[in-house]
Amino acid sequence: MKVLTGNDLKTGDVIWWTGEGWSRHVDDAVDTGEQGEQILATEEAARRVNVPYMIEATREDDGSVRPAHIKDRVRALGPTVRPDLTLKPKSPEALDWII
């Protein structure tokens, strides 16, 4: 699937396109199909996202979304060395999910 991501303009937080707006949780991301570039342009022009770009990802059996590249998985979760600052702070599987 093709997923649209970027950073929130005010906070810099990593955000993901949900089909209706933006979420800080990668699992809320939807497949933009061929519409990605158009959504990207509209949302960036409206200052709802900063430096947006498209990535490849897969939807897992449990419904979660896993970006194809490790860099985007780190972006999705947070720094692997600060589990207290990640979006899934106490998940023992968090590191495995990134690696």
Added chain:
Amino acid sequence: MYQYDQYDQAMVDARVEEFRDQARRRLEGKLTEDQFKPLRLMNGLYLQLHAYMLRVAIPYGTLNSRQMTVLGDIADKYDRGYGHFTTRQNIQYNWIKLEDAADILADLAKVEMHAIQTSGNCIRNISSDHFAGATHDEIIDPRPYAELMRQWSSFHPEFTYLPRKFKICVIASEKDRAAMRLHDIGIQIVKNADGEVGARFFVGGGMGRTPMVAPMIRDFVPLDQLITYAEACLRVYNRYGRRDNKYKARIKILVHELGKEEYTRQVEEEFAHLLEQGVEPPHEELARIAKHFGDPAFEDGPKTVDRSDPDFALWVDRNSHRHKHDAYVSAVISLKPVGGIPGDATGEQIRIMARLAKQYSFDELRIMHTQNVVLPHVKIADLHALWTELDAAGLGAPNMDTIEDMIACPGLDYCALANARSIPLAQRISERFDASGKTEKLGELKLKISGCINACGHHHAGHIGILGVDKKGVENYQLSLGGSEAEDVSLAKITGPGFTEDGVIEALETVTDVYLERKEGEERFLDTYRRIGMEPFKEALYG
């Protein structure tokens, strides 16, 4: 240390308000990201993997306790409770909000700090010896000259849009503790045969994807022509440095392609021209700056410590440096606790270091390019009390210049440029070598880890270097041996094919085992490597 005059303060205050207006216009949509990006970068504000990152300048790594306290307060008030000390003697914050950035700069300006020229193709923070003005082995204190260069290079209209970023280092002893020859310009203050003080100029060094050791282009520049000569070096670069290819734009490429002789000839020609122009700052300005760097009121006292506590004795042996006054030492505060993140300190730890500097070190601290902190002037009589407080705050690791005192860049955990993570490797290595007791056996061993070819972790200059690369979407690590950023400068050589994360830690065990088996006398790892060469290490690694 240097204190702003009315011009310094007015410039920094004006810059804060200018940036406040730029950020407001960005948030209101009156500036696009393409328009805003160069403006925010000029104020040290990057966009990294998880958020905006603010890099704050600490000129030549020197600051006072009031400034350090504000750095700790910023960590708590605007970030997530910690800051990261960098290999350019700066600090950076990883979780900054754009809407807070101007307020942070305003807080910094109140204590004579800023983030100007911590990014962009300009002259970056001037670096120096972290023991400057305190160490027993220097000719003069280099910091007045570093400060003069800071003032000369700040907002210099001719050097605001160089082909690429530009890094200058000034030291004043034969011992190089600042990686001087791996800078665009390295300046070493020396005495000539007549006892006159001047400067050697080394130009065209650097790390990154094309590491080079700077050749010396002049062995003696009179100190009252220092700025003029530096300006000549910059002018030739600004005129002929490549702007068509980012990867060939650093001055090291120009010096390499022209050849040292031709580059030097052009610099000398420009220097002669500039001497006629009279661009050197007036001597009175240097004298005004130098007044800020006088010695504090040292007192006589005990010259030895009570070594009955072995933990304290170990810390003194490892983490203190000989001072020019025999009743004092410079004390190194390690930001590398076992299993910790190299260079990170919490807001509370930063404030504790500030308080201890005020109590024990004439209100002064230094940031080391090895991501540690120095209290430059500590009475030997106060060392035990200082160590006790540091240890209680998790700041008492006795590991300076050991394998546990590694440099590690933020890597893929934070950095948008990185290909692999650096910090987890650093953590695992320090835990493993500390637990096995091997750290002690290895003695001085400088390990440096970078998460990409840009080499912010100085891996080219490590006795052992590790470079993280992306191998088809999987982290992979190249091992290199034999580098040094000290006065015996050299570039490390790659051992061979890379390793997985687990594999590179095993490889590190292997090469250190070879060293322990083959070392003679008091040889360091680097000495043994230079004596026996790469082959025994390769044989052990790859068979």
